[in-house]
Amino acid sequence: MSQDLLHRYLFEEYEVRGELVQLDQTYRHIVDAQSYPLQVQTLLGELLVATSLLTATLKFEGSITVQLQGDGPVKMAVINGDHNQQLRGVARFEGELPSSSNLKDLVGNGQLVITISPEQGERYQGIIALSSDTLAGCLEAYFAQSEQLPTRLWIRTGMVEGEPKAAGIMVQALPAQSEDHEADFEHLVKLTETIKDEELFTLPAVDILYRLYHQDEVRVFEPQAVAFRCTCSRERCEHALLQVGRDEALSIVLEQGGIDMHCDYCGSHYLFDGSDVESLFNITPPSDTNKLH
Ligand SMILES: [Zn+2]
Known part of the structure; x- marks a missing residue:
């Protein structure tokens, strides 16, 4: 079984960066720790992808916690990850769960809390209301509010041959802005959104990047291993x-x-x-x- 990996990439011609993460074993670890219903598994898988993509943007050693909390059947779902891409998570739920995995149906009225904890220095916490039906939508709102950098995320979970799969892509404009900045970003968003779940779950990263951006020059960095690791002792x-x-x-x-x-x-x-x-x-x-x- 291959290792879970996170790939960072840049475009030679555009001031935009990208990240691609594919999680099999890490996701399996999280869902195996407790017998979660499928909707809760899905939510944790999405949070897992989101936290991996977010921690990859850290410019220092530290950790990020992405937590959903609300008055719906899922009271709390959280994933914590660090700069080494070591992740863990847990969810609490009660009562009857809706059949959909719509974020608002599961979490109800609530919020997304993102806590960035550097090993040296002050903690930063961003809190945003659940304004979208998807976690990706909420995170895009968070980026618009906190970093003011155009950011798009694609987060997918599913099953392939009985195995849980979670994967995602993030595309983010870099702070240096050229004149064609917005058009460049939209061009890359259009290309990225053609990704199919099946491709994201099963193709090697280099094939996905080629399939999406073969007209553009992409610089892909050495991948980083992602793993489940609990900090309890x-x-x-x-x-x-x-x-x-x-x-x-x-x-x-x-x-x-x-x-x-x-x-x-x-x-x-x-x-x-x-x-x-x-x-x-x-x-x-x-x-x-x-x-x-
Ligand atoms: Zn533990």
Whole structure:
């Protein structure tokens, strides 16, 4: 099975950049972590593609979280990705889901929250109302508002021979603007929108780019691998338990025989028994305390 890849490309003659991402294993990982209904899987797949395309625009080390929240059956759906293209995500839903995968039917009245967290420096958060029936439409509105660079996205999910597929393309004008700027961008949008789902899911990236832009000169950069990766760990759970406090933690152990911390993103369980909790809070016999220094 081939690796999931993100390709960045530029046009020699136009001030426009493009990105193409094709996700098989990463998408499968996300939908396998929990038994999501198909509509929720689709939504997560779209968010996954969107987050991959967005994190590829980062000019620094850090992460981007793309989150949908609303009063519809899907209360929350989120994907988090970093500059290494390591992604994870989760969704919460309740009640009966509509049969359509229309964004507004699923999420209801709500918003799209995009959080950009550089490893160094301040966090930036953009919040926009769900003004479109599609995630791509909402993201285009976000780009118009935040970066003011003409941006178009094509986000597709589906099944090919029983395997879930998610893929997408983003075309964005670069800040340097020539006179023919708008016409160039529209020309490339017209070419890009001829892509068919089947092609996007099954053709190698170079074939897709040739199929779309063979009249134009395209410079394609080395692809970047995309993978599912959860950032949860036993250490992080321990940190959370320290926040809970010793008394509270020990009372959970008394009530439930131990503490089972579950990660919604990847399905991992972290188990802490009484002695784990005791040593965590440093209430071990005196002979052992030296180890902590
Ligand atoms: Zn996890």
